[in-house]
């Protein structure tokens with residue numbers, strides 16, 4: 544008897560809390576993006592840049608006023624280096640950023656400022672219509688540049704470095 548009523552209470556509270564979270568935390572946005580390996584160590588994309596599957600990224604929103612964290616979610620990139628992070632609620636007057644956290648590749652795990660973070664707008668208050676926000680590409684720098692890099696960079700119009 545005690546067991547049964549306890550069970551009922553647990554079930555009821557699960558129902559209520561999921562109803563509440565459904566009402567309060569409707570998924571409004573999605574942040575999508577890709578994580579690459581900078582195989583030429585140049586901090587911009589080349590045709591030799593490789594997508595990194597299994598990389599961890601984190602979306603974090605902070606209040607502009609006191610920098611308190613209001614939302615935080617992690618995701619792992621799929622086979623093509625892509626990720627998709629659901630966003631609940633509206634994040635007006637907040638600064639939201641996606642950042643790379645962890646690389647699964649030992650040969651490509653160096654963080655660099657240019658590809659470490661991307662700021663995203665996650666509010667409908669300023670008339671943003673698209674529920675899917677695409678972040679700038681993120682990535683890690685490879686420990687050693689690929690042998691094909693000098694030619695690729697030359698083709699892109701950069702002088703060969705001795």
Ligand SMILES: *[C@@H]1O[C@H](CO)[C@@H](O)[C@H](O)[C@H]1NC(C)=O
Pocket residue numbers: 575576621622623624625626627
């Ligand atoms: C990887 O994730 C991206 C972003 O969600 C998606 O567009 C793409 O179709 C996914 N690819 C695979 C192979 O699942």
